[in-house]
Amino acid sequence: MNVLIDNSELFLTGFKNTGILFIISAFFALILGTIVAGMRVSPAPAMRAAGTFYVNAVRNTPLTLILAFFALGYPQLGLPQISFMNAAIVGLSLYTATYVCEAIRSGINTVSVGQSEAARAIGLPFIPTLTLIVLPQAFRSVVPPLFSVFIALLKNTTVAAGFSVLEAGAIRAYLSERGEPLLPGLLWVALIFILLVLGILSPLQRYLEKKWKVAR
Amino acid sequence: MTNPVHAPALVELKDVNKHYSTLHVLQNINLQVAKGEVLVVLGPSGSGKSTLCRTINRLETIDTGSITIDGKELPKEGKALANLRADVGMVFQSFNLFAHKTILENVTLGPIKVKGMSKADAEKLALSLLERVGVGHQSAKLPAQLSGGQQQRVAIARALAMKPKVMLFDEPTSALDPEMINEVLDVMVELAKEGMTMVVVTHEMGFARKAADRVIFMADGQIVEEASPEEFFTNPQTARAKDFLSKILTNG
Numbered sequence: 531m532n533v534l535i536d537n538s539e540l541f542l543t544g545f546k547n548t549g550i551l552f553i554i555s556a557f558f559a560l561i562l563g564t565i566v567a568g569m570r571v572s573p574a575p576a577m578r579a580a581g582t583f584y585v586n587a588v589r590n591t592p593l594t595l596i597l598a599f600f601a602l603g604y605p606q607l608g609l610p611q612i613s614f615m616n617a618a619i620v621g622l623s624l625y626t627a628t629y630v631c632e633a634i635r636s637g638i639n640t641v642s643v644g645q646s647e648a649a650r651a652i653g654l655p656f657i658p659t660l661t662l663i664v665l666p667q668a669f670r671s672v673v674p675p676l677f678s679v680f681i682a683l684l685k686n687t688t689v690a691a692g693f694s695v696l697e698a699g700a701i702r703a704y705l706s707e708r709g710e711p712l713l714p715g716l717l718w719v720a721l722i723f724i725l726l727v728l729g730i731l732s733p734l735q736r737y738l739e740k741k742w743k744v745a746r
Numbered sequence: 747m748t749n750p751v752h753a754p755a756l757v758e759l760k761d762v763n764k765h766y767s768t769l770h771v772l773q774n775i776n777l778q779v780a781k782g783e784v785l786v787v788l789g790p791s792g793s794g795k796s797t798l799c800r801t802i803n804r805l806e807t808i809d810t811g812s813i814t815i816d817g818k819e820l821p822k823e824g825k826a827l828a829n830l831r832a833d834v835g836m837v838f839q840s841f842n843l844f845a846h847k848t849i850l851e852n853v854t855l856g857p858i859k860v861k862g863m864s865k866a867d868a869e870k871l872a873l874s875l876l877e878r879v880g881v882g883h884q885s886a887k888l889p890a891q892l893s894g895g896q897q898q899r900v901a902i903a904r905a906l907a908m909k910p911k912v913m914l915f916d917e918p919t920s921a922l923d924p925e926m927i928n929e930v931l932d933v934m935v936e937l938a939k940e941g942m943t944m945v946v947v948t949h950e951m952g953f954a955r956k957a958a959d960r961v962i963f964m965a966d967g968q969i970v971e972e973a974s975p976e977e978f979f980t981n982p983q984t985a986r987a988k989d990f991l992s993k994i995l996t997n998g
Binding site for chain 1: 803805823824825828829830831832833834835836838840841842843844845846855856859860901904905908
């Protein structure tokens with residue numbers, strides 16, 4: 531307990547930044563992932579190809595490399611500079627979006643073809659068919675895998691610690707600098723992560739699953 | 747009833763061909779449907795009748811030939827195709843009501859999103875149509891809470907809400923329990939009487955006799971016979987049609 535109380539400002543800053551990384555990255559990953567999923571089921575071959583290329587390229591690259599690119603490689607391109615925090619948000623969003631996309635795409639596959647045929651038959655073009663009919667039903671069936679993706683994102687934020695972002699994954703390093711015992715510090719970080727998942731994400735998942743229970 | 751043969755064609759298929767890989771599912775189909783005509787398409791399963799029906803609003807593409815509706819050739823894709831589909835009502839075998847929307851929303855969606863009608867007007871229209879097909883009091887429910895027959899009648903109302911020029915029915919009663927078939931057929935007979943142009947793929951001989959102006963019989967991707975319902979049922983010309991009729995008439 532002493533480790534936690536003596537270094538409360540470190541834990542607070544660390545987890546505050548973890549929270550910021552998580553919420554902003556989850557938001558952009560959800561939007562981008564949904565758009566890419568839409569591209570991958572679009573009738574236009576060029577859109578499908580672009581979506582597939584993005585997912586294959588980014589999903590198959592280690593997250594560490596992606597973050598390294600934005601934190602270390604990007605500044606050398608001579609483009610407007612961004613903070614390490616923003617670099618981490620961009621990297622995490624782009625990376626997580628591929629998983630969101632694939633989760634949503636599997637959900638789209640559970641919506642019967644008849645639903646989109648009926649939508650097209652009353653004259654809805656592709657995008658409203660997707661946004662009004664297919665996606666709302668697809669989301670309902672992908673709540674569990676989507677939350678797995680977001681839980682993974684929450685934990686993946688710790689990779690950003692390696693690129694100068696003071697978030698929860700960096701707490702350990704700061705603790706050792708201060709000469710605190712290593713093991714209790716690590717356990718506290720792990721415990722808080724578990725509490726975040728069990729206390730916030732899991733109840734939210736249960737709530738959404740209940741609210742959107744699919745009636746077929 | 748008007749004599750459909752001399753009226754101008756509302757739907758016209760010219761030399762339509764379609765393949766599924768090596769299977770030639772539609773072979774040189776030539777067909778005209780006049781305004782106000784009720785055409786029943788019969789045939790054994792795999793004969794291409796559903797495919798034919800679905801090409802008319804391009805849910806199935808065709809390889810060669812042309813399909814025109816009210817003088818306009820079916821657009822290939824995009825906004826023009828969507829606009830044309832709004833004029834062609836479609837009723838599916840499996841109803842395909844939007845599962846996450848209420849009955850009322852199912853019917854108002856098209857008028858609001860496609861035609862830009864105000865919500866109030868769309869609801870008024872939808873309620874009158876739902877009333878007409880006998881499910882007015884179910885409007886707040888979700889599709890899964892209705893019986894198959896009720897769902898199919900809602901699907902008809904949904905199609906009618908777009909004020910279509912022609913209605914396509916793709917085996918509308920095939921997925922229904924026997925006791926619900928008539929409630930759907932009754933609605934269709936009413937529509938036919940009111941002068942709606944209809945293309946109906948069905949096995950319901952009763953409907954064909956009661957409401958059809960003309961029957962076409964398909965087999966192996968071709969239109970094999972074309973006659974008035976009375977003629978077709980009492981005096982089929984080809985062996986295939988005779989064989990088909992002997993099977994369905996003994997069963998029904």
